[in-house]
Amino acid sequence: MADLIAAERELLNELSDFIDMEETNLRNLKRVLEFFAVSDRLPEDPETHKWFREKYVRFPQQEDLDGAALGIIRVQEIYGLYPEDLTGGSLTGIPSPLGPDEAFHIAQEAYQHRRFQLAFLWASESLTQVEKGVEADVMETTLLEYLASSSWHFGDFNEAVFFHQQLLQHDPMNVTVREQLSQCETKLLSEPSAFITSLEKSSDPYMALCRGEGIKMTPQRQGALFCRYSTGGGNPRLMCAPVKEEDEWDNPPIKRYRDIISEREMEILSAWLHDHEDPVVASVNQRIADITGLYLKNAETFQVANYGLGGQYEPHLDALVRFPVPGSFDEKAGNRIATVLIYLSDVQYGGATVFPVAGVAVQPQKGSAVFWYNLLRNGQRDNNTRHAGCPVLIGSKWIANKWIRERGQEFRRCCSLYESE
Ligand SMILES: O=C(O)CCC(=O)C(=O)O
Ligand SMILES: [Fe+2]
Structure with a gap:
């Protein structure tokens, strides 16, 4: 038992x-x-x-x-x-x-x-x-x-x-x-007692810009910003179909190009294809070369990213650190001289690309691209181009980055007579 x-x-x-x-x-x-x-x-x-x-x-x-x-x-x-x-x-x-x-x-x-x-x-x-x-x-x-x-x-x-x-x-x-x-x-x-009338918001310049606060523009500067149809200085393809170019900002110069990519091209890019694998991607590359006037053979392949709610990218420079780690990037292609950031979607709320040092907020607009130089003409990284992707609040944000490299631009973007420029 x-x-x-x-x-x-x-x-x-x-x-x-x-x-x-x-x-x-x-x-x-x-x-x-x-x-x-x-x-x-x-x-x-x-x-x-x-x-x-x-x-x-x-x-x-x-x-x-x-x-x-x-x-x-x-x-x-x-x-x-x-x-x-x-x-x-x-x-x-x-x-x-x-x-x-x-x-x-x-x-x-x-x-x-x-x-x-x-x-x-x-x-x-x-x-x-x-x-x-x-x-x-x-x-x-x-x-x-x-x-x-x-x-x-x-x-x-x-x-x-x-x-x-x-x-x-x-x-x-x-x-x-x-x-x-x-x-x-x-x-x-x-002591007087506090109570929550409104939530404490972050005063960090990056976060303020995400809310649309702290944009450093004056009417005088604004008056010098224009939009135009550009032929890229007489590029034959753009002579036939000029591109809509807008000055988004003066310092650093940021240009926005509208309607530079079709629905189909956006779909293919979002599917993360490499440049060589699809003729459509090659033609988007060609368009970027035409519009920017830069040499694209050394550019990186498209980097596509998607952000869901809360998705963000902290402030950073796209240009890589040249020193003290020699060889940290492909010396033959050189540093990331410029960025073309294509918006593959609209975002209902949030998701702006902001430049906290310069005080700029650029809104994502589907089918448009923004372009800026990450390097000064002397080859140094331009701290004014520090930028970030704000958290998405409603919607989904899709972007494609094209990082253009230095080599091949020697006669396309010349150095200036001043060392500090
Ligand atoms: O999401 C953005 O608006 C910016 C993204 C970015 O800066 C990057 O991918 O390097
Ligand atoms: Fe970036």
């Missing part, structure tokens, strides 16, 4: 292990689903995009979920968005499936990065859902702790007092909470 009971017990233990294992699997699956719910709408900058294609079969790790949460915070900071703007579907038209645990996760991430307003708002989003009876792993008291602490940090002492009181109701003997409550009450008497 004892043997039988022991055998039964072992069976039970094994069953219990099996259930644990299944639960772990289910939890992993839930994480995958959560991750996709978030990542669907989140960072797809070129690096993440590449990673995603290579590794999407892998189970997401904590760092992936943290990255997705950080993406949400970044978009909120740049465009001044509240959680309900993202979850309620007012922006995208699609209510987001973010539940209390995901909202709490974003709150934690925001708190860790000292974005206390956002931590507070996401923790209250989570608490609202928990109070409505939505099932969650996160405990109500944990949420109250986050609410109490983050409101203290951004100076809303009214809320801080309120949430510390709530915490005390759960645990009346908690000495730490008592002390914190009395600190909050003292602050409330001695």
Whole structure:
């Protein structure tokens, strides 16, 4: 009989292990689903995009979920968005499936990065859902702790007092909470309490430009910007079909060319074909050579990128560092003297190409291309051309980059008489 009971017990233990294992699997699956719910709408900058294609079969790790949460915070900071703007579907038209645990996760991430307003708002989003009876792993008291602490940090002492009181109701003997409550009450008497009237937006020039703020243009400078039909200085192909050329900016000179690529050509480019593999791509190359007057045989193949919601490209120079790593780029072709950036899609909101040093914001417009020189005539990198792709807020952004190299341009873009130019 004892043997039988022991055998039964072992069976039970094994069953219990099996259930644990299944639960772990289910939890992993839930994480995958959560991750996709978030990542669907989140960072797809070129690096993440590449990673995603290579590794999407892998189970997401904590760092992936943290990255997705950080993406949400970044978009909120740049465009001044509240959680309900993202979850309620007012922006995208699609209510987001973010539940209390995901909202709490974003709150934690925001708190860790000292974005206390956002931590507070996401923790209250989570608490609202928990109070409505939505099932969650996160405990109500944990949420109250986050609410109490983050409101203290951004100076809303009214809320801080309120949430510390709530915490005390759960645990009346908690000495730490008592002390914190009395600190909050003292602050409330001695200092004006802050409250969230509008979200703190980032003052970083790059992010301000993404919102359309800080564009450095004067009416006088604007008056010197023109548009024209260009024949590229008498290029026979452009003589037959002149191209629409607009001055987007004066310093650095940025030109926009409109309607330089057809629907079919855009489709083929988005399919990521290499220059030599398709006559259509070769003809787009020819058009770029005609329009810019530059030698394209040393140019890089098209680099196509797609950004989803939150997808961005941080400020950078396209020109490569010549020193101190000799050989870090193909010396025979030389540095990236110029960039042609083709917009293969419109973007409903966000996704501008901005130049934080120069104070420029260029809006994506399907079928148009912008062109600028990355190098000064003396061959040095032009810091004025530092640029970035703003996060996409609504829509999907497709671009194709053509980086033109130095060699072959010696007689097409001559050096000047001044060393510093
Ligand atoms: O996305 C943009 O607007 C800019 C992209 C860019 O700068 C790049 O791919 O090098
Ligand atoms: Fe770039």
